[in-house]
Amino acid sequence: MIIIPGTDLYLGLSGAHGKADPLPENALFLDQIHGNRVVANPAGGERADGMIIERGCGIPALRVADCLPVFAVWDDFTGAAHAGWRGLAGGIIENLIVAVNSQLRWLILGPCICGDCYSVGDEVREAVMAGDPSGARGHLQGKVDLRGSVLRRVRQLCGETFQLINIDECTLESKNLHSFRGDKTVERNFLWLAEIEQGEHIRQLNVETECNSPERRKN
Numbered sequence: 675m676i677i678i679p680g681t682d683l684y685l686g687l688s689g690a691h692g693k694a695d696p697l698p699e700n701a702l703f704l705d706q707i708h709g710n711r712v713v714a715n716p717a718g719g720e721r722a723d724g725m726i727i728e729r730g731c732g733i734p735a736l737r738v739a740d741c742l743p744v745f746a747v748w749d750d751f752t753g754a755a756h757a758g759w760r761g762l763a764g765g766i767i768e769n770l771i772v773a774v775n776s777q778l779r780w781l782i783l784g785p786c787i788c789g790d791c792y793s794v795g796d797e798v799r800e801a802v803m804a805g806d807p808s809g810a811r812g813h814l815q816g817k818v819d820l821r822g823s824v825l826r827r828v829r830q831l832c833g834e835t836f837q838l839i840n841i842d843e844c845t846l847e848s849k850n851l852h853s854f855r856g857d858k859t860v861e862r863n864f865l866w867l868a869e870i871e872q873g874e875h876i877r878q879l880n881v882e883t884e885c886n887s888p889e890r891r892k893n
C-alpha cells in the first residue's frame with residue numbers, strides 16, 4: 675500500500691507472493707482489450723482500457739501482467755489506464771490525460787515489464803515509437819520501454835506540473851509479481867487507487883444518483 679502524499683488516497687497492489695493488500699469488493703475493473711477508449715464513471719465491465727471517476731464515486735482498478743498500470747489524480751477525479759504496446763500506440767495515455775480538463779496532480783506508474791526485458795518485433799517497436807516524443811532514442815534496439823514512453827507522453831501534454839510515483843519494478847524479473855511473458859500465466863497483478871476510508875463511504879453512497887454526472891449519462 676502506497677499512500678499518495680497530500681491526498682486521502684492510497685495505491686493498493688495484489689501480486690503473487692506476499693504482496694497482497696486487501697482488494698476492496700467494490701473496485702471497478704474494465705473489460706480490458708488493449709484499446710484506447712477511456713470511459714467516465716464506469717459501472718465496471720465496460721470494454722475499455724481507461725477510466726476517469728469522480729472523486730469518492732468509485733475505485734479505479736486494473737489487472738495486468740507485464741503491461742503498465744497507470745493511475746492519475748486530479749483535484750476532482752481519479753483515473754486509470756492499462757498501457758501495453760497496442761494501447762500506447764493507439765493513444766490510450768493521451769486519451770486519459772485529456773479526459774479531465776484540469777491540472778494533473780499525480781501520475782502513478784506501477785510495475786511492468788522493463789525496457790531491457792521487453793523484446794518485440796520491428797512493427798511493434800515502430801508503432802510505439804510513432805507517438806513517443808523521443809522516438810527511437812527512448813527504446814533499446816529490438817525492445818520497447820513502456821514506462822519511459824508513458825512518462826514522456828504525459829510530460830509532452832502536462833510539462834513538469836505533476837508529481838510522480840514510479841514503482842520501477844519489472845514484472846518479469848520480480849518473483850513477487852505475475853508476468854505473462856515470464857510464466858505464460860493467466861494470473862494477474864491487481865492495482866487500485868482508493869480513498870483510505872473509501873470502503874465505508876461507498877456503502878453509504880447511492881452511486882446511481884450521487885454519481886450521475888453528465889459523462890455517465892452519455893455512456
Ligand SMILES: [Zn+2]
Pocket residue numbers: 787788789790791792844845846847
Ligand atoms: Zn526486466
